[in-house]
Amino acid sequence: MFELIKKAIKVNTLKLVAIATFFYILCAFIIYAIEPENFKNPFIGLWWVMTTVTTVGFGDYSPETYMGMVFGMFLYFSGIGLIGIILGKIVDSFTLYRRFKEEGKLSYRGENHFVLIGWSKKAQKTLDEILINEDNQSDIVLIDQLDKIPVEHENLYYLYGDPTKRETLEKANVLKSNSVTIFASDNEDEVSADGKSLLIASAIEIYGMEHNKDIYTIVEMVRDSHVKMFNHVKINEFLPSNDTFPFLMAKSMQYHGSSHLFMQLLSKRYGDDLWKIKPHPTWKTYRDAFHSLQEKGANLISANNDLGIIRRLDEAIPKGTNLFIICDKETFHSVQQK
Known part of the structure; x- marks a missing residue:
């Protein structure tokens, strides 16, 4: 019996x-053959077999x-042991699935997700900012060559691999992603870091x-x-790694308190925020959009990346x-529902 268990x-x-x-179906027919008057059909026999091997015992x-009881004892030893192994x-x-997920060995099959390439301090802050947004329902796929996932979160998926290889991009389902963001390494010099980003x-x-x-690629x-x-x-977009801080510092020196305005635009942790919307079908010109949004309590500031639409409100x-x-x-949310 023990040898059979080892092989199983x-x-x-x-x-x-x-x-x-x-085996369980065979046992059902056997007990039916032994006691046809007690177990009136094989299905009832299967019911008894399953309640026995699962130790439910209704x-x-x-x-x-006696023959049925002997067979029942045989079923106790063989059937219960078999289902225990299963x-x-x-x-x-x-357990294996969880370990593979932590080690980044599983492919991602979702869509409209964010792909982050390269784990760094800036990548971690970016990830934290995305995850605190309650309105964000998208998953994040991190590609790197770490031993295990750096942060545990239900919306974060880790993929171990080289982002310059096709199989890695396929596993991350990059083609169906919302965007791909490439972060510079913290442990490399400027030339090596930007060179690696160029290659990726x-x-x-x-x-x-x-x-x-x-x-859509952001670097x-x-x-x-x-x-x-x-x-x-x-x-599609280049983001400076070192210039943002001095720019903010200069603005704060020239216009006291302006850093608070930038923080509101950069993070959802502070006050009002920057949102992207699609024009309502009834809005023909920017003036229509401006007045409609104003009534709702929202400020229209840009069309795509053009901040000068306030001077062209009558344009379609x-x-x-x-x-x-x-x-x-x-x-x-009120604007979105309109």
Whole structure:
């Protein structure tokens, strides 16, 4: 019996389930053959077998003959042991799945997610900012070569791999992502960090071109002078790694308290925030949008990346335009429902 148990443990889980299913059905027919008057059909026999091996034991059916009792004792030892092995393998499978997820060995199959490439202090702050947003229902896929996932969160998925390789991009389902953001490494010099970002961005562009798909790409640049090196690569946005702080400091020196305004725009932790909306069908011109939003308590500040629309309010709103507004969360939802 112990030798059989040892062999059963080594059997593939699916194969073991198939063997157990056949064994339990066979036992149902055997007990039906032994006591046909007590177990009136094989299904009742199967009911008794399953309540026995799962140790539920309702007692509604039980063997009444010596032969049936002997068979029941056989079932106690063999059937209960078999289902115990199956349950153990199922638990092991969940444990293995969790370990693979932590180590980044599983592919991601979701859509409209954010892909973050490269773990750094700035990547962590960016991740924290996204995760605190209650309105964000999108998942985040982090690609790096860490031993395990750096932060535990239900919306964060980790993928171990080289982001310049096609198989890694496929596992991250980059083609169906919302955007891909490439972060500079904390442990490399400026040239190496930006050079690595250039290589990754090139790999993403080539991968997208192979599938006729434009992948929205955002790159953190350590040195501004390197931006021209990216001219042959399609990058949607460059974000300076070191310049933002001095710019904010200069504004604060010139206009006291202005840093509080920027913090509201940069983070959802503070006051009113920056939101993106689609124009309502009834809005024909920017003036229509401006007045309608004003009545709701929202400030229209930009059409796409153009901050000068306040001087062109009578112009028609082109199709595909995204409007940016400043307001609180409640007002944003009110505008969205309009």
